[in-house]
Structures are given as C-alpha cells and as structure tokens.
Amino acid sequence: MPFVMLFNLVRQFTDAFTDTAAGMWVLLIGNAFNILLNYLLIYGIGPFPEWGLTGAGVATLAARVFMALAICAYVWQDRRYRQARLGLAAVRPTPSMRRTMHRQSVPVALQLGMETGAFTASCIMAGWLGVTELAAYQVMVTIGTLGFLVYYSFGAAMSIRIAGFIGAGNLAAVRPATRAGVVLLLASATVAAGVFLGFGDSLLRFFTSDEAVLAMAATLLFPLALYQFADSMQTCYANALRGTSHVVSMMWIAFVSYILVNIPLGYLLAFPLGFGIRGLYFAFTGGLLCAAVLYASRFYKVLGKLH
Numbered sequence: 001m002p003f004v005m006l007f008n009l010v011r012q013f014t015d016a017f018t019d020t021a022a023g024m025w026v027l028l029i030g031n032a033f034n035i036l037l038n039y040l041l042i043y044g045i046g047p048f049p050e051w052g053l054t055g056a057g058v059a060t061l062a063a064r065v066f067m068a069l070a071i072c073a074y075v076w077q078d079r080r081y082r083q084a085r086l087g088l089a090a091v092r093p094t095p096s097m098r099r100t101m102h103r104q105s106v107p108v109a110l111q112l113g114m115e116t117g118a119f120t121a122s123c124i125m126a127g128w129l130g131v132t133e134l135a136a137y138q139v140m141v142t143i144g145t146l147g148f149l150v151y152y153s154f155g156a157a158m159s160i161r162i163a164g165f166i167g168a169g170n171l172a173a174v175r176p177a178t179r180a181g182v183v184l185l186l187a188s189a190t191v192a193a194g195v196f197l198g199f200g201d202s203l204l205r206f207f208t209s210d211e212a213v214l215a216m217a218a219t220l221l222f223p224l225a226l227y228q229f230a231d232s233m234q235t236c237y238a239n240a241l242r243g244t245s246h247v248v249s250m251m252w253i254a255f256v257s258y259i260l261v262n263i264p265l266g267y268l269l270a271f272p273l274g275f276g277i278r279g280l281y282f283a284f285t286g287g288l289l290c291a292a293v294l295y296a297s298r299f300y301k302v303l304g305k306l307h
Helices: 002-016 020-043 053-077 079-090 095-129 131-167 171-204 211-218 221-243 248-270 277-306
Strands: none
Touching: 002 020, 002 053, 002 131, 020 053, 053 079, 095 131, 095 248, 095 277, 131 171, 131 211, 131 221, 131 277, 171 211, 171 221, 171 277, 221 248, 221 277, 248 277
16 A cells, blocks of 8 residues: 555656656556566466465555556656756655645545445445346446546546646636536547447446346446436536645535435435436436536636636
C-alpha cells in the first residue's frame, strides 16, 4: 500500500502538469511486468520457485514497487519538473498546509466512497433476490465499468484544465473547457450505450456460459445503456467542481444522491414495486441524474462567484 500511495501521489503531480502520458506508460509497463512475474512465480518457470498464490502476491508487490520507483525517477530526471523539484526541496509543510489538504481531500474521498457504496448496497440487494440475479448484477457492473473508465478519464482531464485556468486567473477559458468536456462525455456515453445495446449479448458471453445468468443479464442491457448518460454527466460536473477546489459540497451532494435517493429508490423498485434486479439498475439512473444536476448547479454557482 505505501508504494501504491506513492505512485498515485506522483502520478497526480504529473497529471497536474498535463503530463498524463507518464502515468499511463508506467502503469502499462508495470502491468506487463506483473503478468510476466505472475507466470514465472506461480508456475515456477526456469530458475524461479513455484510459489503458487504466494507468487502472485510477490509479483504484485514487485510490480507496485517498480511503478512507484519508475515514476519518481521520471520526475527526478525530467527537465520540465526542475522548478517544481527546487520548490519542493525549499518548502516545508506547515500545519496550515496540511489542514488545507485535508479539507480538500476528505470530501472527495467521502464522495467517491458514497458513490461506490450505492453500487455495493445494490449488490447486497441483488443477493437478496437470488444467486442468478447476483451473478447477472456482477457481470453487468463489470461491463458498465468499461464506460465509466472512459468518462472518468475525460472528467479528470477537464478537472486538470479547469484547475489550471482558475489558478492562472484565466476564468474566461473555464466555460469553453466545461462545454468541451460535456460534449466529449455525452459522445462517449452515446458510443458506450450503442455498444452495450448492439453487442451486449456477445460481451456477456465473455463472462459466463450459464444460460440463466445470460438471460437475466440481457434484461439489464437497456437500463445499463440508459444510466450511461447520467453517469457521464455526474462524472463531468463532479470533476469540474473538483477543478474549482470547492469540494466540501460534493460530500453532501453525494450523500443526498446516492444514500438518500439511489439506495432507497433501488429497494423500492426492486421489492415493493416488483421490478426485481431491473429496478436496481433503473435506480442508478435516478441517483446519478440527481448527482449530475446538483453538481452542475453547484459548479455554475461557484463559477459565478469567481467572476
């Protein structure tokens, strides 16, 4: 975990310089290294010991250590970070700096935690419905992640640009950057929804050959496609708001949207109203749409105050 945290810290640092390729390449090389070591240490290929599950753990540890050291070495030697390195060596963290960091970090952590919590709570309710429903739910969450990862990458890029413009005092550029993010994310959601509806059956068969699970999961393709639009917009405006550093409100918006709206709505649709597992997925649209509207409202209010 210390090496994971160090890598994430330095990757966020390089991202802030819009040098997002650095983290990508270190991750790709680290994953390839992890796969190779897994093969060698699980099965004991050549001079390597046959450690089985322990070998997989050692391979993961070695890859995480490599990734942390690699990205630190990159920042240390790259000339574009020279001024930042000098500043880092000259400044000593003060209690005020730490308090500011905590004030900005904790709300974001809670926001992400509550968003994840809504999916976890829905997973528990899917288990109440039955084994087949739980299996179908897990498969669809994994497929849905394919869309979310794309949205989050565009959202993170937008957050970096907005933070940079605000830090430079170029407020006139914030709205065009936001509009560009909205267009890109809606286009990505449209593509994702089209893939899920057009090729969903083929995607499902990568995960299971159980006909009961396949039939159950197929009924979730439309609600999965539907909530992509709400998910993309909540990702868009959550990252836009994060770029302004006004993040305390994100915690409360997440609480309302995911804890007070998404989870109860999922229970209501799944059980009293009899929609079953489809109700859980339709509830995601409600919770994510609520979050998108509230994040957007707060973002434009903050932007108005900055002007």
